[in-house]
Amino acid sequence: PxxxxxxxxxxxxxxxxxxxxxxxxxxxxxxxxxxxxxxxxxxxxxxxxxxxxxxxxxxxxxxxxAPDAQRAATTTTDGQPATLVWSGELGLSALMVQDLPALSADQDYQLWYMNDAGAVPAGTFDSTGSGTVWRVLEGTMHAGDQVGVTVEPQGGSPQPTSAPIVAIQS
Missing domain, CATH: 1.20.5 (Single alpha-helices involved in coiled-coils or other helix-helix interfaces)
Incomplete structure (x- = not known):
């Protein structure tokens, strides 16, 4: 050992x-x-x-x-093609816009449901400036609502602070 x-x-x-x-x-x-x-x-x-x-x-x-899916098309104030698709049965809608210009880092595009009662925020999104940008809106769409997009401060606003760059009647 x-x-x-x-x-x-x-x-x-x-x-x-x-x-x-x-x-x-x-x-x-x-x-x-x-x-x-x-x-x-x-x-x-x-x-x-x-x-x-x-x-x-x-x-x-x-x-x-959806069996009741509908579409409406228009252009933004700068001429970009925009299409709204929606289903009243589902209460859902989506907006698609082609070649929407990119915004500065301190701004967002904001979606709205607009009717006689006013504007209700429905989400924000960004764009790269080319191609098609699309977004399903938050909240519930009601028959006759208009869907609009404004340019808002980053993160969005409780009410629109600028005129819509596009508004489409559902």
Whole structure:
């Protein structure tokens, strides 16, 4: 058998190695936790964005498949083609606009349901300036509502602060 002093020396060596390896392991674990948190936050945001887009697409498909689906088309004040699709049965509507100009970072396009009682906010959206931008409106559309779009401060407004760039009667 090994001498008692040798056993103590080997045990002391293992303890010392553990002592110096533990902080390194803790640092690696902490770095991994930070990476997972940051990655999880990014993935969570991407999934939420993807989930919103999928929900919008499903609602647009539902509107188009409704037996009472209707369409109306016009142009914006600057001449971009705009189409409203809706289903009174579902109480849903969606607006599509081609080549809508991009806005500054401190502005959003805001959707409204407009009728004799006033304007009700129905969501905000952005545009890249090219292609077709579309959005299913939030809330419930009622027969005879007009759907309008205004340019508002980022995040939207409780009431329109500018004249509509487009308004389509449902």
């Amino acid at each position: 090994a001498e008692p002093s040798t056993r103590r020396s080997a045990a002391a060596d293992r303890a010392q190695r553990r002592w110096f390896q533990r902080p390194a392991g803790m640092l690696v674990a902490a770095a991994a936790a930070v990476a997972l948190f940051a990655g999880g936050t990014f993935v969570g945001q991407a999934l939420n964005s993807n989930q919103f887009e999928q929900q919008q697409a499903a609602q647009l498909a539902e509107i188009n498949a």
